[in-house]
Structure formats: structure tokens, C-alpha cells
Amino acid sequence: MEKFRMLCTIFLVLGCFIAITYAVTVVIINPTDLSIIGVTVPPYTTSGGQVPLTATVKNAGSGYSFDSNFYLSENRIFDPSDSYLWGENTSALTLGKTQITKPDLVITGVTVPLYTVSGGQVPLTATVKNVGSGYSFDSCTYFYLSKNRILDPSDSYIGNEYTSPLSPGSSQTVSYSASIPSGSSGAYYILAKADGSNGISEEDEGNNIDFSKALETFVISPRNTSHAGIALSFDDGKYIDDWYAIRLILQKYNAHATFFISNLDDVNQSDIEKLRILQAEGNEIAFHGRYHLKAEEFLQTHSVDQYMDHEIIPGIDLMKSWGFNPVNFAYPYGSADPAANQALFGYFGHVRGIHNNNWNDDVYYTYGSNTPFIVSMGIDFNYGNSDESIYAGILKAKVNDKILLIYGHKPVPNNPGQYETSYDRLEKILQYVSDNNMKTYTISEMD
Numbered sequence: 001m002e003k004f005r006m007l008c009t010i011f012l013v014l015g016c017f018i019a020i021t022y023a024v025t026v027v028i029i030n031p032t033d034l035s036i037i038g039v040t041v042p043p044y045t046t047s048g049g050q051v052p053l054t055a056t057v058k059n060a061g062s063g064y065s066f067d068s069n070f071y072l073s074e075n076r077i078f079d080p081s082d083s084y085l086w087g088e089n090t091s092a093l094t095l096g097k098t099q100i101t102k103p104d105l106v107i108t109g110v111t112v113p114l115y116t117v118s119g120g121q122v123p124l125t126a127t128v129k130n131v132g133s134g135y136s137f138d139s140c141t142y143f144y145l146s147k148n149r150i151l152d153p154s155d156s157y158i159g160n161e162y163t164s165p166l167s168p169g170s171s172q173t174v175s176y177s178a179s180i181p182s183g184s185s186g187a188y189y190i191l192a193k194a195d196g197s198n199g200i201s202e203e204d205e206g207n208n209i210d211f212s213k214a215l216e217t218f219v220i221s222p223r224n225t226s227h228a229g230i231a232l233s234f235d236d237g238k239y240i241d242d243w244y245a246i247r248l249i250l251q252k253y254n255a256h257a258t259f260f261i262s263n264l265d266d267v268n269q270s271d272i273e274k275l276r277i278l279q280a281e282g283n284e285i286a287f288h289g290r291y292h293l294k295a296e297e298f299l300q301t302h303s304v305d306q307y308m309d310h311e312i313i314p315g316i317d318l319m320k321s322w323g324f325n326p327v328n329f330a331y332p333y334g335s336a337d338p339a340a341n342q343a344l345f346g347y348f349g350h351v352r353g354i355h356n357n358n359w360n361d362d363v364y365y366t367y368g369s370n371t372p373f374i375v376s377m378g379i380d381f382n383y384g385n386s387d388e389s390i391y392a393g394i395l396k397a398k399v400n401d402k403i404l405l406i407y408g409h410k411p412v413p414n415n416p417g418q419y420e421t422s423y424d425r426l427e428k429i430l431q432y433v434s435d436n437n438m439k440t441y442t443i444s445e446m447d
């Protein structure tokens, strides 16, 4: 009996040992224990469209997990009628860890114009990209005006723009028209912040901001706006038909221009009729040399008196015989000579030189200053000035209450070449002048 009891105890101990061993073995052969603790979807979507989903996956086991799959179901029970949508790799989950697929919104670019007027509107864009592993719901991109490139409490919030849901890796460029506060002056930066309202839970909450290039902001003083404008002129004798063809463009913008005539011996009666009509419509007909001589070259072998008697005085007389009274002169090739200037000032109120693309202060005229020697900036294709740089020049004239002098030769409907200005550029210039409540002047009207 005693032996039997001992044997039972041994079996009991052995049984316990086997049971314990078995329990350990169960843990090893069933290592993972995955559960879903949350699935998010938007409230509605369109059939055939994309829908952002998130799921939080938890592994309560001690082993590694594999993929987790999403299915579309008409009920809340998983059965063979449900459609497989997509699988997400959750293999890195170990005991007690959760993996949440999160989006991560960043700004990959902010664009601004080169300049704007304080108190005016400015067009902005920002590109928002989801660099995270999860889908992003729709969000708001915020814009700030900053003196530096860092968002701090001194920066002004200037607005926000709705941003669509973004799948991982995708991006959207949002556009916004912002008001620049009155009194802003000098260089500013536009900061764009993805998920500006912090409504999206992201992988990294500290990488939402990027900045633009510098935006130059000008203050316009109301007392300084009375005479700001442009003086647009065109040169040479062979483009009279092309000048006549832009009459409607000039009229559309209520603009006046100055036409400097050269090569007078080639001007025919039909040209003279067209010039008369241009003059009757408020444009100025001025003088550009009887033979279009390069003054500096001619004066190397001739005196100023010879220059006046050959190139200037007979040309004035010829124009008077056609009924014009030229009171302003533009040097052919911009080839100006100081001694010739003194002689020319006896016949003309203004004598004009040129710049091709160096925007010096001398292309800005002070209204009523009677400055005899003036300089004009080229707008023809070959001078290399962009529309933006011409706008900047016009705006500078506005800010400083000046008249910007610009000139070209042949207006053409499109595809401008050497010594040609496109109608598109001409209209953009006149529209910009009009938008800024500036004037157009003939050379005589500048006083």
C-alpha cells in the first residue's frame, strides 16, 4: 500500500511536470496573437473612387506577425462574400506592441511672385505631400507671413486652403490668394504649414513647414501716386504700318505712345497719313534722324555743326513740311554725344538715349522736371528683359512716383524676334499699368 502511494505521488509529480511542460510548449507553437483595435474610414465615398483607411493592429503574442488584410463587406461579419481590398505589412509587431499606419504631411515647395504691394493681394501655392505610410484625411494648409524663415509668434497668419485626402506618396498643390497687410515693407517669406490645424495624427508632427523665396513688398504712399506711369515709344521709319496696326491696343488701354521717325526719304504719302491718324488719336510723332546715323561714328570725322546740318535740321524741316512739329529726339542706336547734346537741346525739349537691360535710375523720369537728356529701357525680345522684370520696373516707378521710359521697334502679333515686341507683352504692360492706376505719357506729356 505504501509502495502504491509512492508510485501515485511520482505519477502526480510527473503529471504536473508534463502539464507544465505542455503549457510552455503551447506558448511556443502559437506565438502571435493579433487583434484589430480600431478601423477608421471617412463617412462617405464615391463608387469607384479612392478611400483612405487606417487600422490599428496589436500583437498580444510573443512571436512575429505577417500581413494584415482589409476587406469590404456589406455587413459586419467576415465571410467569403467579402471583397479583399489591400494588405499591409505588419510583420514587425512583437509582444505587446501596436503598429498604426500613419500619414506624414510635409510641404515640398512654396511659390510667391517676386514682389507685391503692401495692402495688395498676392497669389501663393504650396505643394503638400504625404511621405508617411498611412492615408491622410483632408486637411488645411496654413500660410504665414514672416520676416525670416522660421515660424514664430511674431509672424502673421494670412489664411488657409483646403487640402484633399492624400494616399501615401501622393501630393497636391494648393493655391491661395493672400492679402498682404498694409504697412508691410521689404523682404518677407511665406511659410506654409501642412495640417495647420493639427487635425491629422502623423508619424512626425515636427516636419510640416516650408518657406518661399523672398517676396519684396513695397509701400505705396497715397500722396505719391499722382504722376506715376510709363512713357512708351517706338523707333525707326520702316515700322509705320506695324505701329498703325496697334492703334486698337493703345485705344483699348487709353494709352498714348511716342513714335520716333527716321529714314525720312523712305517715308511715303501713305505712311504720312497713318502718322497723322496716330497723332490725331493722342500719340506723339517725334524725330529719330533723317538718315538714322550713329552720332558717335559720324562725329569722329565731322563736326557737330555738320551733324546738325546733315542729319538733324533738314529732317526737322521735312517733318514740318508734312505737318508735324517734332519737339523730341531719340539718338539712333542710342549713340549719344555730349557736344551734340548741347546743339540738340536748342531744337528739342528732350534728347533720348537707351539702356538694353541695366535698370539704372536714369530710366525713371520725374514728372515736370524738364530734364533734357532722358534714357529709355528696351522691351524688344532681344534685350532680354522678362515680363517680370518689366513689371518690377513699372512698380518701382509707381512706388517712387516716377515715369518709366520704355521703348521698342516693331510690334508683332506673336513670336517676337530681334527688335520686335509681341502684342501679348504690350498688352501685359498696358494692363499692368492700368491695374496699378498709373498713366501712360508721350514724351511731351512728361514735361
Ligand SMILES: [Zn+2]
Pocket (backbone or CB within 6 Å): 235, 236, 262, 288, 292, 331, 332, 333
Ligand atoms: Zn533706330
